[in-house]
Amino acid sequence: TGGISGYIDKQVFGVKHIYGWPTTAELYHSGAYDPEGLLGCLTTALTCFLGLQCGRTLVDVKTTGGRIVRWLVWGVVCIGVGLGLGMSEVIPINKNLWSLSFAVLLSGMGFVMVTVFYVVIDVLKVWEGEPFRVVGMNSIAIYVLHGLLHGLFPFGFEHPPTHAWKLTENLIAITCWCIVAYFLYFKKIFIVL
Numbered sequence: 001t002g003g004i005s006g007y008i009d010k011q012v013f014g015v016k017h018i019y020g021w022p023t024t025a026e027l028y029h030s031g032a033y034d035p036e037g038l039l040g041c042l043t044t045a046l047t048c049f050l051g052l053q054c055g056r057t058l059v060d061v062k063t064t065g066g067r068i069v070r071w072l073v074w075g076v077v078c079i080g081v082g083l084g085l086g087m088s089e090v091i092p093i094n095k096n097l098w099s100l101s102f103a104v105l106l107s108g109m110g111f112v113m114v115t116v117f118y119v120v121i122d123v124l125k126v127w128e129g130e131p132f133r134v135v136g137m138n139s140i141a142i143y144v145l146h147g148l149l150h151g152l153f154p155f156g157f158e159h160p161p162t163h164a165w166k167l168t169e170n171l172i173a174i175t176c177w178c179i180v181a182y183f184l185y186f187k188k189i190f191i192v193l
Contacts, residue, residue: 005097006030009037023096035096043103050078050107054114064123071115078108135181141191142177 009018010032019034036044057070082105086093091101120127135142150156155173159165184190 003097005037005039006033008039009034012038035098040098043098043100046100047103047107050074050104051110054111067118068115071111071118075108075111075115078104078111080108082106082108131178131181134185135178138181138184138189138191140193141184142181145180146173146177 015032018032018037020032022030022033022035025031025033034040053074054071057067057074061067061070082093082101082103085091085101086099086105091099093099093101093105095102117129121129146155150173154176156169159169
């Protein structure tokens with residue numbers, strides 16, 4: 001587990017300086033492995049660049065059609081590259097490794113979703129972005145509170161290690177965080193940096 005990324009990290013940092021409890025440990029018995037390791041920083045930087053490209057399109061391109069076309073082209077190209085790399089098994093689509101195929105594929109899907117939301121919210125004006133807009137107004141607060149309260153019911157709880165229970169736990173937690181976000185919104189409490 002970790003492939004070349006894990007190998008490079010172990011050679012450069014040594015096992016004692018690598019994250020010792022990765023999510024891959026239980027399933028793959030991987031031992032120490034850091035998904036945010038040295039090589040992983042390159043795919044993270046690529047993901048950041050593609051997000052910047054998406055934002056620059058919004059700022060620099062003034063026409064609705066121009067934005068939509070650029071985002072869809074970027075999306076289709078990225079999805080094609082990600083699937084091409086992943087299906088060829090050269091670089092598997094793997095979140096834990098933050099592989100190149102995963103980063104490019106998800107970035108492409110992000111471009112497509114931005115296009116869909118832009119058309120539905122800003123162009124057609126058939127939806128105002130609820131509940132994402134309200135949660136986004138206190139996103140840092142929700143993120144920090146989630147980190148602090150994750151193990152406490154109803155934000156998280158012990159359950160059998162099945163996908164159905166994990167889904168149930170996450171749906172309950174998301175619902176609770178939306179309620180917290182709406183409470184903060186209606187009380188006009190906005191926590192920003």
